[in-house]
Amino acid sequence: MSFRHCCAVVLLGLVGAGAMADQGRLLATGGASSLEGGAGGGITPWAVLAGYGERGEWGGDVFATRVQTADYRLDVAGLAASFDNRLELSYARQRFDLGSLARDLSLPQNSLSQDVLGLKVRLFGDLIYDRLPQVALGLQYKRQRDFLIPSLVGARRDQDGEAYLGASRLFLGGAFGYNLLLNGALRYSRANELGLLGFGGDRRDRRSLLKEGSLAVLLDRHWAIGVEYREKPDNLHFAGESDWADLFLGYFPNKRLAVVLAYARLGEIASLDRQNGAYLSVQGSF
Numbered sequence: 001m002s003f004r005h006c007c008a009v010v011l012l013g014l015v016g017a018g019a020m021a022d023q024g025r026l027l028a029t030g031g032a033s034s035l036e037g038g039a040g041g042g043i044t045p046w047a048v049l050a051g052y053g054e055r056g057e058w059g060g061d062v063f064a065t066r067v068q069t070a071d072y073r074l075d076v077a078g079l080a081a082s083f084d085n086r087l088e089l090s091y092a093r094q095r096f097d098l099g100s101l102a103r104d105l106s107l108p109q110n111s112l113s114q115d116v117l118g119l120k121v122r123l124f125g126d127l128i129y130d131r132l133p134q135v136a137l138g139l140q141y142k143r144q145r146d147f148l149i150p151s152l153v154g155a156r157r158d159q160d161g162e163a164y165l166g167a168s169r170l171f172l173g174g175a176f177g178y179n180l181l182l183n184g185a186l187r188y189s190r191a192n193e194l195g196l197l198g199f200g201g202d203r204r205d206r207r208s209l210l211k212e213g214s215l216a217v218l219l220d221r222h223w224a225i226g227v228e229y230r231e232k233p234d235n236l237h238f239a240g241e242s243d244w245a246d247l248f249l250g251y252f253p254n255k256r257l258a259v260v261l262a263y264a265r266l267g268e269i270a271s272l273d274r275q276n277g278a279y280l281s282v283q284g285s286f
Contacts, residue, residue, distance in 0.1 A: 025052045025085075027221050028252040029127055029170065032260045033063035033283050035194065036116045037078040037092030038138060040166075041228045042262055042279055043244050044212040046183045047136035047168035048127060049088040049120060050080035051285050052255050058083050061285045067264060069277035073097040080118070090118035096196045098149075101270060112196045113145040125167075133169035140164075142195040153238045153270075155198025156205050162189035164212070179218040181226070187212060192235055193269060201235030208233045216250070224250040242267025246279060258283040 031040045031048050039061065040046030051059020060081040067074040078092030094114045102110040119139045125132035140162050144150060147158040166185035174180035187210040190200045200206070210233065216226030230244040248262035262279035269275045 025054060026128070027255055028218060028224055028250070028258075030059070030061070030255075030258075030285055032250060032258050032281055033061050033065065033078065033080065033092075035065060035067075035074070035076050035092070035094065036118060036140060036142075037076075037080055037090035038118045038120055038140075039080060039082075039088065039090075040168075040183065041214045041216075041226075042248060042260055042281060043228050043246055043264070044183075044185060044214060044230045045120070045138060045164070045166060046181075046214065047122065047134045047166040047185075049082040049085055049122060049136070050090065051082055053082055054085050056084055059085075059286060061283050063281060063283040065279070065281040067266075067277065067279045069264075069266060069269070069275040071100045071272050072269060072275060073099060078116075086122050088118070088120040090116075090120070092116045092118075094194065094196060096193075098270070101272060107149060109146055109149055111146070112149065114195050115143045115145065116195070117141045127168055128170050128172065133167045135165070135167045138164045138166065142191060142199070144195055144198050147198060150192070150196075150198030153197065154202035154236045155192055156200035156202075158198055160190065160195065160199035162187060162191060162207070164188070166212075175217045181214070181216040181218065181224075183214040185212040186210070187231075190233055190235060192233070193241060197236065197270065201237070203237050204233075204235050216248075222252050224252070226250075239271040240268045242269070248279070255285055258285065 034045045038045035039050040050061045053059030062079045065076040080090035082088040096112045125134045127134045143159040164187040168183040171180045190207045210231040246262040246264040260281040266275040
């Protein structure tokens with residue numbers, strides 16, 4: 001499915017969302033959709049759940065995302081559903097276009113793809129109204145669909161599971177009168193470049209404990225600006241794997257639509273350095 005078709009699916013998903021979108025949590029507190037499908041930021045999930053459903057209600061998102069760097073392109077489409085503001089299920093399909101690397105090295109494949117299934121459970125706390133931050137446990141199952149190239153560069157397996165524990169808190173008026181959202185997480189994973197280059201490697205084949213974090217300032221009800229950081233493992237000898245960071249701007253005109261634009265600093269990917277570029281995500285919620 002092309003990125004244009006994915007955006008059309010997102011817009012169609014807004015048609016039936018009106019009745020539920022005006023209820024539940026505050027605008028923008030559902031965040032956006034991460035590259036792996038769960039609710040939160042772009043490159044890392046938050047402890048929030050998809051959509052705007054509260055206790056006893058359903059919520060959900062559909063989304064499409066494109067990341068364009070100097071040599072690569074990543075397209076992601078997916079959906080997530082939550083119930084009772086307690087449990088979230090998500091799915092994302094990722095397609096990584098190898099661009100100039102495939103042409104220069106005459107690779108047998110010009111793209112890599114992956115399926116990501118996610119489960120997130122809010123353990124305790126609340127984003128705003130509890131003394132404790134909202135804390136959630138996430139589990140992800142990832143299956144790399146084009147394993148020939150990852151196997152040739154040293155990846156050990158084409159599928160794997162990982163887990164993360166995240167905490168999120170919204171401080172009303174916490175940044176010079178603006179609302180401030182802080183998120184931190186620890187991830188237990190051995191995925192190479194999210195899993196698109198397989199899992200484990202010839203340098204190391206055990207899971208690492210990786211740090212992730214986000215900071216967002218809500219400029220008003222509709223606009224947010226912030227930064228994200230995601231630590232990455234370094235499992236393969238053939239190329240280093242850089243930590244990721246971005247600077248993002250989010251627009252939330254209502255509870256049915258979110259648009260996120262970011263400048264992403266992804267560093268070295270599959271032996272090519274300085275892979276920095278633009279990130280665009282469109283999300284429909286209910």
